[in-house]
Amino acid sequence: MTYPIQVHSEIGQLKSVLVKRPGKELENLTPEYLPQLLFDDIPYLQKIQEEHDFFAKTLRDQGAEVLYLEKLAAEALHSKELKEEFAERILKESHAQVNGSFDRLKEYLLSFSTEEMIDKIMSGVRKNEIETSKKTHLYELMEDHYPFYLDPMPNLYFTRDPAASIGNGLSINRMRQPARQRESLFMEYIIKHHPRFAKHDIPVWCDRNYNFPIEGGDELVLSSEVVAIGVSERTSAKGIERLAKNLFKKQDKIKKVLAIEIPNCRAFMHLDTVFTMIDYDKFTIHPAIQGPEGKMNVYILEKGKDEDTLKITHRTDLCETLKEVLHQPELVLIPCGGGDEIISAREQWNDGSNTLAVSPGVVVTYDRNYVSNELLRQHGVKVLEVLSSELSRGRGGPRCMSMPLIREEI
Numbered sequence: 001m002t003y004p005i006q007v008h009s010e011i012g013q014l015k016s017v018l019v020k021r022p023g024k025e026l027e028n029l030t031p032e033y034l035p036q037l038l039f040d041d042i043p044y045l046q047k048i049q050e051e052h053d054f055f056a057k058t059l060r061d062q063g064a065e066v067l068y069l070e071k072l073a074a075e076a077l078h079s080k081e082l083k084e085e086f087a088e089r090i091l092k093e094s095h096a097q098v099n100g101s102f103d104r105l106k107e108y109l110l111s112f113s114t115e116e117m118i119d120k121i122m123s124g125v126r127k128n129e130i131e132t133s134k135k136t137h138l139y140e141l142m143e144d145h146y147p148f149y150l151d152p153m154p155n156l157y158f159t160r161d162p163a164a165s166i167g168n169g170l171s172i173n174r175m176r177q178p179a180r181q182r183e184s185l186f187m188e189y190i191i192k193h194h195p196r197f198a199k200h201d202i203p204v205w206c207d208r209n210y211n212f213p214i215e216g217g218d219e220l221v222l223s224s225e226v227v228a229i230g231v232s233e234r235t236s237a238k239g240i241e242r243l244a245k246n247l248f249k250k251q252d253k254i255k256k257v258l259a260i261e262i263p264n265c266r267a268f269m270h271l272d273t274v275f276t277m278i279d280y281d282k283f284t285i286h287p288a289i290q291g292p293e294g295k296m297n298v299y300i301l302e303k304g305k306d307e308d309t310l311k312i313t314h315r316t317d318l319c320e321t322l323k324e325v326l327h328q329p330e331l332v333l334i335p336c337g338g339g340d341e342i343i344s345a346r347e348q349w350n351d352g353s354n355t356l357a358v359s360p361g362v363v364v365t366y367d368r369n370y371v372s373n374e375l376l377r378q379h380g381v382k383v384l385e386v387l388s389s390e391l392s393r394g395r396g397g398p399r400c401m402s403m404p405l406i407r408e409e410i
Contacts, residue, residue: 004405011407014359020070028154040393047390087110090185167254174209218235233270275353284352284355300325355398
């Protein structure tokens with residue numbers, strides 16, 4: 001059987017990818033709770049599923065195997081003991097024990113088939129799902145109280161963030177925001193217990209128990225020797241240091257980690273919302289992340305004198321740094337929206353820079369970003385547009401919605 005994790009670039013032919021079809025978790029969004037669940041609007045479920053199905057078909061049409069998170073998670077819980085253990089873990093991480101409903105919720109979750117239980121955990125558990133006769137606390141009986149026992153996980157269709165394939169291993173990530181911290185538990189169980197992965201003893205470069213966050217949208221595998229990681233709203237410098245040290249300690253292919261500092265704001269929450277690799281010598285970039293004359297902070301992290309130290313070199317020119325570490329005489333940074341202040345801000349907000357390369361020079365983008373898409377075509381890039389009216393409401397694009405598992409080496 002093919003080794004299940006092989007990602008040595010951002011652009012190698014995509015052979016296997018993990019996605020999550022949007023589900024009923026989106027119908028548990030209400031205006032009052034949008035901010036804490038990290039959404040700006042409420043997608044229309046039927047339409048967003050149609051758009052996501054089109055996205056998945058586009059990947060299949062390019063030769064990729066499309067795997068679904070919800071299906072793999074259910075298949076990983078292949079024994080009664082594992083199913084019960086997972087239910088307990090998710091309830092503890094949801095702080096269900098604080099309000100005295102732990103045993104009642106555990107009983108409720110285990111009453112479902114494994115597939116139904118996974119769907120229920122992802123979509124959230126409302127208080128009105130539990131019979132009134134089983135409620136023993138005053139707050140449970142009050143109609144105006146918070147409506148959920150378990151919060152929904154509407155961000156799950158952005159499979160890029162909870163874990164990231166790097167080389168032949170994974171980072172299973174500590175997410176920054178409480179609304180997303182439970183998400184990486186699914187990948188932890190999949191890697192440990194799913195038959196496709198469990199027998200391979202896949203290395204985990206960093207796990208989800210570290211105190212400092214790192215998220216997959218900030219992790220870009222530029223080549224077999226270079227990884228770029230954004231210092232962003234969601235990923236901390238300490239999280240990057242830990243991952244870099246572990247990479248240098250546990251494997252010998254990756255020699256350099258680029259820490260790229262971007263503005264700390266929601267619009268630029270991850271590096272891949274403002275910067276992606278689309279060909280050997282081409283990148284998309286949102287001009288607003290650069291200062292005067294294109295300057296910005298870039299740090300080259302390399303192995304230090306021992307396992308606990310790093311050699312850190314500060315640079316201020318992203319393009320020159322990329323040319324150096326990728327051994328490319330010339331590079332093109334293609335500006336989102338053509339560099340126009342208004343168009344670039346609008347199209348970046350709708351993920352104009354969040355391209356997914358399915359092979360060198362072939363990318364998947366949202367159809368609504370027509371200015372950026374035309375500019376890519378003018379640079380010789382083949383653009384595969386996907387529907388995006390509802391998908392884009394979650395503030396993530398094609399790269400956000402995909403976690404590559406296998407890419408061909410280039």
